[in-house]
Amino acid sequence: MAFRLKLVPEHTKFDFFRWQAGTFGFSAMLVLVSALLIAIMGLNFGIDFRGGTTIRTETTTAIDVGAYRSAVAPLNLGDVSITEVFDPTFAANKHVAMIRIQAQQGAESATPELVTGVEAALRAVDPAVTFTSVESVGPKVSGELIKTALLAVFGATAAILFYIWLRFEWQYAVGAVAALVHDVTVTVGIFALFQLKFDLSIIAALLTILGYSINDTVVVFDRLRENLIKYKVMPLRDVMNISVNETLSRTVMTSGTTLIALITLLVLGGDVIRGFVFAMTWGVVVGTYSSVFVAKNIVLYLGVNRDPKKPAPSPGAEGFDAVP
Template identity: 35%
Template sequence: MWKPVRLFAFKRKFDFLGQRRIALILSTLINIVSIVGVFTIGLNFGIDFKGGIAIQAKAKDGKAELDQLRNTVGALGVGEVSLQEFGDPSTVLIRVQRQEGDNQCVAGAQRVMQKRAGPGWLVKPGAAGTGDVEFTAPAALDGANWRDAVSRVGLTLQERQLPRGTTNTAKVDMSVEQRAEWCQQVAIKLVEDAIGTNYELRGTESVGPKIGDELMRSGIWAVIATMVAIAIYVWVRFEWQFAVGALIAMLHDVISTIGIFVLFQLDFSLTALAAVLTIAGYSINDTVVIFDRVRENMRRYKKMPLLDLLNQSINETLSRTMMTSATVFVAVGALVLFGGPVLHSFSIAMLWGVIVGTYSSVWVACAGLVYLGLRADQLRPADDKADKADKTEQAGA
């Protein structure tokens, strides 16, 4: 007959908490460095939060020439530009700062019109304090032709905006915010016109300044709400010392993960935020499993010293902890190797999260119970009665 596979078949008596002071000093240093890094170096915010444009382009023949591309795109007057290889040497990711909707943007729209609709076109901003844009055609056009012409720069003339009769001027009414959003599309078309001969655009992403700010605020509130909800759950599920220990461990994991984004300047986007939230959930899951065994052993061995009891509980759950961590590590490792550039930041963060989540469950959460002075007589009497009732029912069955 087949026998069950045991990861640790020998008797486990590792003195984990004997090294708690070294571990806590190391953890504190990592978190301090991570926080300092956020304020001094800063996160490499992606388009989702910072706003701007991301354009993926592939060379039609051979390898992408980054230096040449940087000079070409940098000369367009669209602001700060950064380039990097994207998956293979022939594909490049072009990042352009968010556009402010100023007169420079309108001048860029004129270049696009002259490129796409023919020479002689003029584009200028409307009255001061508005986002209006005025177009002047080289020849008089009727309403249908005007609609087709301005669509070449990503605008749509509404019925109320269509010129009366045939004329060579038209005005598009917009707010300042709407013009800033439109300027994102103008910048994309400028880049496409500049590099379209040698490169094929594979995809574009544009996030305006208003949307980027909203996403940033929503992301921060999502992280805070998640951590508060998890803390409340642990507080209800366990005694307050367990809740505080779990919350400290979760904060440790989140802060150190953000430090990884700073250290390697990984793209911090909505995908990265999802990784941070996933790590918080993974960490608390691992911690709760160990805490369950700790509380169970505290009821069973009421006179056992706390350090010995915690070590025993960690050793008893070690096989489960290592098996879970190993399987998740393998899955995330596959994402790192084969997930491609889109999942790169997410995969690296998750790989770190598996390691630090397992570490913090032992050397942060459990070590915290020691310093919080947990004692067996602090366990809730109601839980003891419930446990005794359950054991009586099981014995009767």
Template identity: 40%
Template sequence: MFIKLKTNINFMKYRRLALLGSALLVLLSLVLLITRGLNFGIDFTGGMLLQLEFDSPVSVAEVRGSLDKIGFGGSVIQAYSEKGVLIRLKTDQESDQKKIVNSLRESLGKNVKVLRTEVVGPVAGSQLRRSAILATSLALLAMLAYITFRFQFRFAVGGVVALVHDVIITLGIFSITYHEVSMPFIAGMLTLVGYSINDTIVVFDRVRENFKNLKQWGMVDLFNNSINQVLSRTINTSLTTLFPVITLFLWGGEVISDFSMALLIGIIVGTYSSIYIAGAMVVEWYLRSPHEAGKLQKR
């Protein structure tokens, strides 16, 4: 642990303001998703597959640089030999194919032969999307059951709502920036869900350890003290994860930019939601209905 803090920050003082702000951000994100939508990548929309053969060795970076100049830098490019590449394009127009081939010839100074052209369907079809929605729903229900068993139902609801909050806001940011939603993005979203729930569980676990002081501290101070006690751990974990992700986002290239951007947003939003969504919801629920507070202490 390279940062060790002893703090006494009154996090819960701003819980209602934070809940209101988060509710507005979630609402705005939902409006963006309905009106603007998402920029689905080739994995979801399909497109054209080109198999190209050059007269001399060529790298994927060279091909991507050439395509980027004409607006096709986000294409999926795969080398299958020193001289051959497969390019998956988010288009099925023959005119775009000619434009790409001409650009490669001019910018790379190499002769290029089109070996194969075919229109391809989306990798992530409707069946896969339905399966993903089902798997996500089952995962959320499993988390709800686990946190209920380990802590209490109120804690479980707070944790799951925090996860949904993180996902919706991340989708909203991708909608407003029109960053491409591809399979690497899905991997990033699944990673951020695991990261977020882990941070929430750490806070809840410290609350459970301190629950014996509930009568002395009250629910608000119970959460404040617990969060302050794990704050060093939270900062250290966030920073050690954040620095590599920033490096990937800035210098990792376009191939993993969607993945790294999803993680970058998720780390920031997930750390915030562990305190001001999951924790704040539990505090508000207990203050309005404190008669079940003793159940957590008995576990």
């Protein structure tokens, strides 16, 4: 007999609408707070969106951020941010720093003289320092990247709205898009709260979150559509509860296995991909929550067309086989 891991029993009877007002109000509050954080605190844009130069340094001696800052101050480079990078995978004698320099007026990218001057200034403080990478983005390019990133997120959301509208009904589309707006806003709000670097890799993470979240939502909606045909006179609230319970095992297993991989990358993947992986990890958690507690609540409020003329599925039919 094959061994099957079950994190959730096959037949559950959780009442997901028991605290309906509380869960929906909590989600609305999260979206509102996140929007305020984005508006008030702003995002810590990376070089991709802000323009400028990022220099990554490595040394075998302990980094003195104050000494680094004093060394580059006479160069009059404007806004200069120096941060030490901590990573559990680094060796004991490996110390990494990231130096971000604002875009210089009249220059589309960092000039060789600028990079050489910074290197000379830092070597005067720490002769063991090495420069492993230099990245430059001009102000014009960074502005275009912001517009393209926003278009990518809005375009993906609009395409999902259209797809759900065609596959189900407009009420499902509104519920799905509300869940996606919730996921993206709360994820970006976390980046604003902790002032984590927001660059193109985070946009890629947001688009991935959209796909992951809508996949989970569609699974619940598909089962709901099947059950609406099967239980013609049962109240919509009860049919929704049955549908979520029937897909709960799949939801927990999918999200759980995804989180195992993401948390492993978050701990051991290194600082280069940490922002992307953090956004994905948080997005999976929020996306799973919104599929259960946001999307279906919107559909319940709007109601659905329950056509009694639709034929009931054949006995024993399950999954997509039950869809006419």
